[in-house]
Amino acid sequence: MRIFNPSFGMAAAGPAKVTLQPVNWATDAIALISNSKPNARELLEGVRAMLGAHRPVDNIHFHAKNSASQPAPKELIEKVAKNYKAALLALGD
Amino acid sequence: MKDIADQEVIDIGDMDVEAFNEYANEQGWGDGMPLFVPTEAKVAKFVETVRGDNRPYPPVPPRQIVPTLQSLAANAVMAGCKPEYFPVVTAALRGVLDPDYNLHGTLATTHSCAPMVMVSGPIRHELNINCGTNCFGQGRQANATIGRALGLMLLNVAGAKPGEMDRSTQGNPAKFTFCFGENEEENPWTPYHVQRGFAPTDSVVTVMSGEGPHNLNDHGSTTGDGLLTTFAGGMSNPGSNTIYGKGPMFVIIGPEHAATLKRDGFTIESIREELWKRSRVHLSRVSRENLVTYETTGHKPDGDWLSIGRDPKDIHITVAGGPGKHSAFIPSFGGTTVACTRIAR
Amino acid sequence: MIATETFKPLVLAQAKARKVEPRLIVVKHPVGGLNAEELRERIEAATKGLTEATGK
Numbered sequence: 001m002r003i004f005n006p007s008f009g010m011a012a013a014g015p016a017k018v019t020l021q022p023v024n025w026a027t028d029a030i031a032l033i034s035n036s037k038p039n040a041r042e043l044l045e046g047v048r049a050m051l052g053a054h055r056p057v058d059n060i061h062f063h064a065k066n067s068a069s070q071p072a073p074k075e076l077i078e079k080v081a082k083n084y085k086a087a088l089l090a091l092g093d
Numbered sequence: 094m095k096d097i098a099d100q101e102v103i104d105i106g107d108m109d110v111e112a113f114n115e116y117a118n119e120q121g122w123g124d125g126m127p128l129f130v131p132t133e134a135k136v137a138k139f140v141e142t143v144r145g146d147n148r149p150y151p152p153v154p155p156r157q158i159v160p161t162l163q164s165l166a167a168n169a170v171m172a173g174c175k176p177e178y179f180p181v182v183t184a185a186l187r188g189v190l191d192p193d194y195n196l197h198g199t200l201a202t203t204h205s206c207a208p209m210v211m212v213s214g215p216i217r218h219e220l221n222i223n224c225g226t227n228c229f230g231q232g233r234q235a236n237a238t239i240g241r242a243l244g245l246m247l248l249n250v251a252g253a254k255p256g257e258m259d260r261s262t263q264g265n266p267a268k269f270t271f272c273f274g275e276n277e278e279e280n281p282w283t284p285y286h287v288q289r290g291f292a293p294t295d296s297v298v299t300v301m302s303g304e305g306p307h308n309l310n311d312h313g314s315t316t317g318d319g320l321l322t323t324f325a326g327g328m329s330n331p332g333s334n335t336i337y338g339k340g341p342m343f344v345i346i347g348p349e350h351a352a353t354l355k356r357d358g359f360t361i362e363s364i365r366e367e368l369w370k371r372s373r374v375h376l377s378r379v380s381r382e383n384l385v386t387y388e389t390t391g392h393k394p395d396g397d398w399l400s401i402g403r404d405p406k407d408i409h410i411t412v413a414g415g416p417g418k419h420s421a422f423i424p425s426f427g428g429t430t431v432a433c434t435r436i437a438r
Numbered sequence: 439m440i441a442t443e444t445f446k447p448l449v450l451a452q453a454k455a456r457k458v459e460p461r462l463i464v465v466k467h468p469v470g471g472l473n474a475e476e477l478r479e480r481i482e483a484a485t486k487g488l489t490e491a492t493g494k
Contacts, residue, residue: 001105003113004136004167006122007249008101009158014457025492038386039469039477043440046481047488054489067390069198069338069428088488089460090440091449092469093203093260157455201448258451 023086029059031080031087036068040092047088068092101163102133122171122249124241124269131167139166139179146183146437151190154197156252168249172242178220178235181298182242184434185210188300189243193430199302200253203260204334206426207267208247209303209343210240211411213286214296216436217274224274226415229306240270267305273413279348280412281355288361288411289433296436301341301409302429304334306421311350317357320350320420321364325371328401328422331378335401338427339392342407344368345421347414361410369405373398440484442467463487 032048034040041064048060063080065072080087105116113130117123129135140162152159165186169179189196189208199206212222223233231237253259261268277284286297311323324344335342344364346354354364376384376397387399401424402408409431414421425431439460441449444467453460465483472480 001108001130002102002133003105003131004133004163005099005101005103006131006164006167006171006245007120008099008164008167009153009156009160009250012152012157012159023492025488036390037470038382039472041389042474042477043469043480043484046477047440047485050481050485051488067338067428069202069204069334069340069426070195071198088440090469090484091442091445093442093445093467155452155455201452252451252455254451257447260445260448 021085025086026055028085029061029083031084032060032062033072033076033080033087033089034062034064035089035091036065037092040090043090043092044088101161117171121254122245124244124248126241126269128171129173131170135170136163136166138176139169139174142176142179143183143437146180148187150186153190153251155201155258156250158250160246160250164250165246168245169238169242172245173234173238174242175234175238178239178242180436180438181212181216181220181239182246184298184436185239185243185300186246188298188432188434189247189302191430191432194300194302194432195426195429196251198428199426200247200251201258201260202426203262204426205261205263205265205304206302206334206429207265207271207305208240208243209267209301209423210243210272211285211299211413212239212272212274212296213277213284213299214291214436215294216296216438217277222272222274224276224278224413228273228276228413228415229271229421236272236274237270240272243272244268244270265305267303271303271305275411276348276413276415279351281351282361282412285409285411286433291433291435296438297433298436299431299433301343301423301431302426303343303423304425306345306423309344309420309422310418311420312418315353317354317359320353321359321367321371324420324422325368328368328372328424329374330401330424331374331383331399333401333424334427335407335424336374336392336399337387339403340407340425340427340429341409341431342402342425343409343411343421343423343431345411345413345423347417347420348412349416349418350420351412364410365405365408368408369400369402372401374401439463440465440487442469444468461491463491
């Protein structure tokens with residue numbers, strides 16, 4: 001007996017291949033991005049404070065989605081891509 | 094679940110229904126209830142019913158694959174649909190693929206949301222969809238299997254496997270199926286799909302990522318004003334996603350409550366305005382920690398009150414159900430929309 | 439990305455669908471609902487994970 005596969009589908013065209021730039025985690029600017037769930041921001045604040053023992057933190061900046069239930073807006077993604085070589089995301093679940 | 098490299102057609106040999114169910118569950122294709130076998134012949138009958146709808150499907154998030162009509166039909170067959178239900182199911186799928194529906198978020202969330210499917214227009218009677226007594230419950234093949242087919246598509250095509258991509262903390266029985274029809278015949282105002290700009294003769298599917306129906310019992314009130322006090326009290330919930338994430342919600346008014354509201358001069362618009370004002374949540378009912386969260390995510394209170402949506406238009410209203418003094422409140426996931434799709438015929 | 443052990447399968451499934459390979463720092467579950475004292479352990483674990491992952 002032959003059946004149709006209910007999970008079959010064609011692969012969507014993938015995103016363009018991104019070439020990552022080398023990051024110096026001791027000096028480069030870092031974007032800290034919260035998924036806007038409670039404690040994600042607090043977790044990142046704590047990490048930032050602890051990093052302060054090893055590196056400057058005035059170029060480590062906080063960003064967040066508008067809502068925990070919505071995807072990150074395109075403008076935020078573009079802003080982070082344009083201004084940072086490194087990003088650290090936290091899920092506050 | 095195996096990935097897109099899978100064959101579209103699989104030769105499963107000489108299996109009976111029980112063996113097929115074992116096999117399907119091993120593949121992760123099932124929702125826990127028995128499945129029908131998606132044979133080539135059955136799938137072909139379903140595909141024939143949507144030949145008039147040639148619009149391509151976009152990649153389905155979160156899994157990001159583009160389904161074929163055959164793979165979609167296989168899910169409808171497995172759910173127990175009749176072939177003539179398939180255009181309703183595909184219209185519902187197109188609705189949840191509206192970018193503003195936020196399918197990725199609604200499937201991966203810890204919230205309990207499930208796709209609410211409401212059918213409007215002549216097709217309700219053609220397919221024997223229950224719009225009256227027990228419309229949210231068991232008893233009709235169309236209600237039971239149309240909602241189930243959409244759920245299976247979201248499992249198998251979208252990839253919403255519980256515990257992996259579907260992270261709902263507790264889930265919701267509506268994830269098995271949640272499909273009903275509007276009771277247009279006992280709606281003293283305008284049917285929902287007409288409110289949304291469709292013709293009364295159009296058949297339309299409306300989807301919203303919602304919780305199950307919350308009952309609004311009012312046997313005592315004899316006025317529309319009294320009913321709205323009860324409705325608003327039931328909606329005013331500091332634990333709802335619509336206060337946390339803001340977004341749409343449905344109030345499905347039972348026909349007897351609707352008749353009382355109409356008698357007292359209320360319209361859809363005035364009901365919406367009254368419910369918006371009266372369903373606000375007083376800050377004394379919200380925890381201090383949650384208030385901090387709401388403020389930091391841009392949901393500041395208005396004086397001593399928090400609203401349960403963005404504005405009165407977030408409250409969607411229609412009529413369904415049968416005799417009795419009950420209505421229902423269906424809050425949504427929050428970050429989603431109410432999407433309507435005309436059924437291609 | 440900092441995620442809890444419980445949500446690691448979701449992150450991996452979504453990354454696979456989007457054909458990306460995030461560098462994951464996994465901490466104990468949960469993060470939400472913890473008080474400041476409880477969260478301290480997650481902050482230390484995340485910082486240790488970041489330091490190890492970035493070689494600093």
